[in-house]
Amino acid sequence: MSERKLVNKVAVITGGNSGIGLATARLFNENGAKVVVIGQNDRSLQAVEKELGGNTLALKADVAKVEEIAQAMARVQETFGRIDILFANAGISECPPIQETDEEFFDHIMGINVKGVFFAFTKALPYLSQGASVIMTSSVSHKKGRPGDPLYAASKAAVRSLVRTLALDPEVLARNIRVNAVSPGAIKTPLTSQETPELEKAINDYIASTVPMKRWGRPEEVAEAVLYLASAEAAYLTGSEISVDGGLGES
Numbered sequence: 001m002s003e004r005k006l007v008n009k010v011a012v013i014t015g016g017n018s019g020i021g022l023a024t025a026r027l028f029n030e031n032g033a034k035v036v037v038i039g040q041n042d043r044s045l046q047a048v049e050k051e052l053g054g055n056t057l058a059l060k061a062d063v064a065k066v067e068e069i070a071q072a073m074a075r076v077q078e079t080f081g082r083i084d085i086l087f088a089n090a091g092i093s094e095c096p097p098i099q100e101t102d103e104e105f106f107d108h109i110m111g112i113n114v115k116g117v118f119f120a121f122t123k124a125l126p127y128l129s130q131g132a133s134v135i136m137t138s139s140v141s142h143k144k145g146r147p148g149d150p151l152y153a154a155s156k157a158a159v160r161s162l163v164r165t166l167a168l169d170p171e172v173l174a175r176n177i178r179v180n181a182v183s184p185g186a187i188k189t190p191l192t193s194q195e196t197p198e199l200e201k202a203i204n205d206y207i208a209s210t211v212p213m214k215r216w217g218r219p220e221e222v223a224e225a226v227l228y229l230a231s232a233e234a235a236y237l238t239g240s241e242i243s244v245d246g247g248l249g250e251s
């Protein structure tokens with residue numbers, strides 16, 4: 001194996017129990033980090049703790065509830081004494097048709113995808129070490145129209161904007177904390193799985209015809225970009241974005 005890039009770093013990953021977050025938790029663990037995963041599903045949280053072993057902590061919290069995020073970050077501080085890497089990644093994507101979208105759904109998706117990311121940042125901030133790295137999961141949707149999912153696309157544009165501005169915060173800069181985005185394209189995870197073989201085929205055909213590289217991305221391919229942003233190699237990147245989308249965002 002190549003040189004381990006995160007030896008003894010303390011990394012917190014929201015949504016670390018599935019998909020992109022789980023692939024990142026595994027890669028961070030291989031690279032020597034102490035990994036904290038935050039999610040809601042008891043079974044998958046326990047499974048990550050068991051799989052990754054001793055230096056892993058799984059915490060149950062709803063990122064849409066500020067008090068729960070605050071408690072989770074305080075637990076990390078009590079357990080490991082600091083946070084070196086925050087990957088604010090938890091998110092949902094399904095949207096009802098526009099006319100059926102009510103206030104409750106609006107608050108639900110924005111509560112997880114925007115409020116959850118913002119408060120993961122602010123509640124981790126007191127514990128972030130000098131030179132810490134923060135990565136937020138946006139999406140190719142922040143730069144392309146996404147018919148059928150207006151609130152998802154808007155929530156991811158908000159995340160991209162948060163990265164741009166939080167990176168310039170004077171306290172953040174003074175503490176040499178870097179804030180960057182990762183913007184996945186079509187990645188094969190539970191989030192993008194379909195209910196029937198027919199829908200699965202339809203979406204596979206759609207990906208083949210719209211993604212320049214003509215295939216799904218793998219969560220491990222996103223995790224590699226997150227590892228780079230988390231590592232010392234990315235020391236001069238802040239407010240920035242890495243797109244992992246097979247060319248979709250530029251097409």
Ligand code: NAP
Nearest residue numbers: 015018019020039040041062063090091139186187189191
């Ligand atoms: P996923 O496998 O469904 O994972 C989503 C994660 O978010 C799960 O671990 C889930 O935990 C967690 N989560 C959701 N709501 C939560 C809440 N209220 N509180 C705490 N945790 C919550 O999906 P994924 O594809 O890896 O998505 C990860 C991120 O990438 C999301 O922000 C998504 O929008 C973004 N993204 C994905 C794609 C793609 O094609 N897959 C493309 C662009 C961007 P529980 O299961 O425990 O609820």
